[in-house]
Amino acid sequence: MPKRLREDLDARIEAEIARHREGVGIVDLSKTLAKIVSRRTLQRRLNKLIKKRHISAKGEGRARVYRALGSIDIYATGAGAAKEIEAYVPISAESQDVINYVRQSIQQRQPVGYDRVFLESYQPNETHYLSSAIRDHLHRIGRSPDGPRPAGTYARDILNRLLIDLSWASSRLEGNTYTRLDTQNLIEHGQAAEGKDRREAQMILNHKDAIELLVEQVEEIGFNSFTFLNLHALLSANLLADPGESGRLRNRIVEVSGTVFHPLGIPQQIEQYFHLILEKADAIKDPFEQAFFIMVHIPYLQPFLDVNKRVSRLGANISLIRHNLCPLSFIDVPEKAYVEGTLGVYELKQVSLLRDVFVWAYERSSQRYLAIRETVAEPNPVRLRYREALISIIGEIVRGQQRPSAAAVREVAQSLVPNKDLDHVVDLAIEDLAHLHEGNVSRYRLRLSEYCAWQAMQKNITA
Incomplete structure (x- = not known):
């Protein structure tokens, strides 16, 4: 045969x-x-x-x-020095001009402000930042090999890896010095790396919380202000000098270091164009065009006081998760390529270099997660079916300050689960309670304070 x-x-x-x-x-x-x-x-x-x-x-x-096809290498050259290969991504020929411009000293580049025509002239499903050939290519490599499945299934199948990869890679693009192993220990075991700034651990845990929001609430999220304001609130938690700025559009002028670009400064216009970005994104039919549109326009507008690029990277995953496509983790993306691609948007309104970074990053992610899905065990069907029930059970046990005994879990579960699956769900809930720690409490929609109070109660009982 x-x-x-x-x-x-x-x-x-x-x-x-x-x-x-x-x-x-x-x-x-x-x-x-x-x-x-x-x-x-x-x-x-x-x-x-x-x-x-x-x-x-x-x-x-x-x-x-x-x-x-169409890719070339970029080389770093010094005066009279031999060419040495630079850590970069394959780029199209048109991106070379962007690189040549943004690598000039800042004094040689022309100061520019926000150009509203850049956004206003984009017509969803008529204007395309990604060509049809690129979109077709990304669809081929990004769709699930299992065929049509419910929204978010692909992301849930690889959730543990995605939490680590995307939290680490996106934080690294912001200068975070945690290694991938440090990130894994923090997320899986709640262990912060020694000698590192606490803000770095906070940044990674904020990413984890935001990713869980996107995956666990896939039916509720979208290209709307509620989703993006909450994404910002999660990603900026405990990182802003003024906590009141978290989850809110900025109402003051900001400067972006390393660029001659000056963002819009009028609060009413910031709000107007923020809503226009989301309106246009929501109207785009192709999920990859949606994702890249968000990566271009959220940082360009700078609607928040800080954390704009992080919001754009996670916001780009909304359409991919909703369409059950491989998520984008930004794993292995060279920081220099990403920064220069973003500068090309800021200063030239040219998307070509950032597009090349986006396409390469997605190819890298799809290859990685396709391989991972072939090696990981199939998701437990009972756990998948009763995911919301398990979240409710864990939440009630913790908030109710109850012991994680089989009897207590069964009492909570019996009103949520049919008798035929009750024993299995009780076993799963006890297992989850045994592995509950500071690094994963948000998965069960718990506050850290609720978990800490429950933990203290457990210690007092056993003392």
Whole structure:
């Protein structure tokens, strides 16, 4: 019987090629993909992808190298120095002008202000920052291999990895020095890294809370002020000099360091254009165009006193999670490429470099999570079915200062769960209570103070 090929085979091949900025040969590709495709079939698929202009090839025979289409490398050069490869992402030719401009000294760049026409001229589903070829490519590599499933299923399947990856990668783009292992210990065990600034731990935990909001409340979130104000409140918690600014649009002038761009300063106009951004984003039909639109316009407007780029990165995931596409974690994105792409928007209103970063980042994320989903166990169907019931049970036990005994859990659960699944849900709730800690309480919609009070009660009982 002939081997059945994966439906996402082309996407897997493209994602693997995109990993190699300098190109990859058939031998290495064949080794990596040996479990899902034969070398002969791989060669046929590569030829087909070249004809479709999804990839390019250079050289002949065993020396032939395949690369993501239209990408070039950026080199760091010093006066008279040999070229050395710089940590960057593959870029399109039009992005080179953006790089050349933003790498000039700040004194050589022309000061600019917010240009409302940049937003007003964008017409949803008529204007496109991402070409149809790019959108088609991202859909191919980002859709779930399991076919149509409820919104948020993909993100829930990889939630534990996503919490760590996105919290770490997004924080790192803000200069956070936590390693991925530090981040994992903080999120999974509540252990802050020694010798690190407390604000760094706070930033990561804020990301975790915001990601859980997006995944756990996928049916309620959207491109509306409620969602984005709450995203800001979660991401900025305990990080602003004035806590009253958390979850609110700014009403004063801000300066952005490292740029000649001066954001809008009139509160009424900030509010007007903030709502216009969300209105236009909500009208966009393609989820990837929605995601990138938010990444462009939220930082450009700077609607909040701080934390705008963090809001845009997590806000970009709203459409992906809602459409059950692979989420965007920004894993391995070079900070310099991201910063220069954002400067290109601020100072030139050019999206090309940020677009290249976005596309590369999504290719990286989709490849990572496709591999992860093949290695992790299938979600427990009972846990998935009674997710809300488990949240209610844990919440009632903790807020009610009850012992996590089988009898107490059963008493709470019996009004929420049918008898046929009651024993299983009770076991799951006891397991969750045993693993409850400061780093995961928000998953059960608990406040840290509620958890700490419950913990103190447990210690007093056992003392």
